[in-house]
Amino acid sequence: MKFIKRNKKYDLVTMGEVMLRLSPPGTDKISQSYIFDKKAGGAELNVANGSAILGIETGIITKLPENKIGHFVRNMIRYGGVSDDLIVYDHSPEKRLGIYYYEMGAYPRKSSVVYDRANSSMTTLKIEEIPESVFGETAVFHVSGITLALNESLRETTIEVIKKFKENGTIISFDINYRASLWDEATARETVTSIFPYVDILFVSEETSRRMLQKTGTLEEIMKSYSDDYGCKVVATTRREVISPKIHNFSSMIYYDGEFYEEEPYKNIEVVDRVGSGDAYLAGALYAMIVHDDIRKAVEYGNAMSSVKNTVLGDMAVSSLSEINSVIDSHKSIGRQDEMNR
DSSP: OOOSOOOSSEEEEEEOOOEEEEEOSTTOOTTTOSOOEEEEEOHHHHHHHHHHHHTOOEEEEEEEESSHHHHHHHHHHHHTTOBOTTEEEEOSTTOOOOEEEEEOOBTTBOOEEEEEOTTOGGGGOOGGGSOGGGGGSEEEEEEEHHHHHSOHHHHHHHHHHHHHHHHTTOEEEEEOOOOTTTSOHHHHHHHHHHHGGGOSEEEOOHHHHHTTSOOOSOHHHHHHHHHHHHOOSEEEEEEEEEEETTEEEEEEEEEETTEEEEOOOEEEEEOSOOTTHHHHHHHHHHHHHHHOSOHHHHHHHHHHHHHHHTTSSSSSOOOOHHHHHHHHHHHHOOSOOOSSOO
């Protein structure tokens, strides 16, 4: 690949909202539980955290309330090895952290999420609050469509940030991550297509391509069109087959330089918590693109990171590089394998 140059302070910087996640124990329902487990989560933090655990230098641009809840989130950012130097603190009387409640499903009841994130501190972020130096100190900048969708003001700020990173020679990574609960298809389609020409690495699901972006043809034709029409260098699409809330199959395909790359899917994944597993895929794929020259590694690390993330609680990946390497080796093995690592 070699289009990513690791000669910057940060290998990867992300930008997005970090929220407080509250979950009832096990598969209890939100409406019946008196106890909630507290964690931090957010798409861009999950990507920065997963990549940092694998061994690259990452940071996150976000805005937190200057209070004890904001300090909790800051500490969780630090815990994952992500730099907190790019955090902006909100001192206003209206400061608040977005919250989401996550209810684990059990067949036939689906998992569900309740959001309480309106007017969070992150939605007030302005480009002048972001340290100027970061624009010239970053190899890859990553953001998702969630950040664009939160409100019109943050959308304008995010587009300004993308353009400024691009002007400084930074590789732009974008996960469309369309959420119908945040914005309508027409607004989303107009916005994301306007920034496609700035995007070097695009992550998009087949469903989003066909529904929100109204693409037609085979999956391969759709993926190639982003490169042909907008100049995206890398296009990645994940595939999840949900057998039940607790059993999933997972695979992906990446298009780069005229070729498609994929591997055998991970089958019968025992799902403990699927939230953040898509972000874990991005973390693994971006890590491999930054560190390795072989796009096959991006498929391998992305698939392995996502599959393993499904097996642990919380939004963020917690797998070391050695564990992921072991998972990749086991996935590629065709012989007898040990039952336990010891």
